[in-house]
Amino acid sequence: MCRHWYRCSVGEAQRDPRHITPADCIAQLSSRTLHRAERRLRYGLCSFAQYWSYDFARIDYLLRHSEKWIQQKERSTLVDGRIKNIQIRCWRVWDLYANRVVPSWATKKTPLGISHTWMDKRDRVDVWTPINRREWPVPIPKDANLDLIRIEMLNLGAEYAWLDVLCLRQEGGIREDLRVPEWKIDVPTIGWVYRNKAVVCYFCGLGRPLRLEPGYFGSDRCWFKRAWTLQEISEEMVISGETRSDGTLAEDIQSRFRIQLASLQQMRGSHLVFDVLSEMKTRKSTKRLDLVAGLGYILDLNYDDSRSEEDAWAALVYAMLEYSRENLLFFYPEPGDGSKCWRPS
Structure with a gap:
């Protein structure tokens, strides 16, 4: 076996082969193996650098180009202070592989939407995490x-996800001045994450x-009672957090849960x-305005948290599809008691 793999020098060949010990054979074999592995590693690194060198050299240009594209997108989205097209991607996504929040333009893949009910303030904590570069606290x-949560999403086969507390700038961050203008676009278009996905x-x-x-x-x-979860209903709902039956899921509660979920899915599909x-x-x-704003993506609305619910409702009616306004006009049973008689206040 050693004679087959071992290649000796001229001086060694003059020696009696019986003087070649197994240790010499292993040492020579290890040396040659490491040398070949090192050559292959160098070749692989050179090939990798050659393949990506074009992007590395242009990375500054690409970043500036992407930033300019975002600014143009924002200007084209807002026309006279109103969102022209709500069918736009969210600004950020959670890269589950890298475990960080990245701009949505970094990938063309559709993120997995995560829906949840916010706990009461006394039952939650603000976490500063490197996932979002500690730009805002994550409740x-x-x-x-x-x-x-990341592990669970990875187990579901997702590469990117959208989670509001990570991808939507929250209050109390280091750049609070950016939150209000971002929300004018981000909040009304949240529904894109959940629509038909x-x-x-x-x-x-x-x-x-x-x-x-x-x-x-x-x-x-309760998830079924929160205003914002209404737009997060999808035909394909993945129930997370399910565990083996431990006696907490009574049969009648399970039945009611399934019936309500199916009813909501049917309602969202009807578009009435x-x-x-x-x-x-x-x-x-939490805010009465959210009862109107939660309809934003379903019926098309802009979000401004300084508005009253009546102002938000008027803006919502103005932005509705004609079909929806016709329903209000012809099917609402009595005159409105607000600024307009043809629609409810």
Whole structure:
């Protein structure tokens, strides 16, 4: 075996082959193997650098070009202070492989939307994380973990995801001056993430297990009662946080859960304005404005948190499709008591 692999020098060949020990053979073999591996590594690195050298040399140009594209996109999106087209991508996505928030133009892949109900303020904590470069605090439940959420999304086969607390600039960040102008575009177009796409839902809070205990549907923090989750309903809902039955999921609660979810999916598919308005009427929000703004992507609206709900409603009616306005005109049973008689206030 050694004689087959071992190649000796001229001086060594003059020696008695019986003097060649196994240790000499292994040392020579190891030396040659490492040398060949090093050559292959150098070749591989050179090939990699040659392939990517074009982009590396132009990286500054590409970054400036991308920033200019974003500015042009923002100017073309807002016309007279109103959003011209709500069918636009979100600004940021969560790169699950790199575990960081990146601009959406960095990939053409569609992110996996994550829907969740926000916990009460006393039950959540603000986390400063390198995932978003610590640009703003990330509010999550006290018993939640972003790393575990990431693992769960990776197990579902996702490469990119959209999570509001990570991808939408939150209050209290180091650049609070950027939040208001960003929200004018980001908030009304959130629905793009969830429309006709798979949506992962945490019904009991972000990153928390699914525990539908008695009283769940009566809580103001119930996923089915929050204003913003109305636009996050999709035909393909992935129920996250499911665990083996531990006695917390009573049969009647499970049945009600499935029925309500199916009913909401049917409502979203119908696109009937009165069905949507009736559903929103029963929901809760931190700001009353959000009851109107939560209809933004469904019925098309701009978001300005300085408005009253009546101003927001007027803007919503103005921005509705003609079909929806006709429904309000012909099917609402009584005159409006606001500034317009033909529609409800």
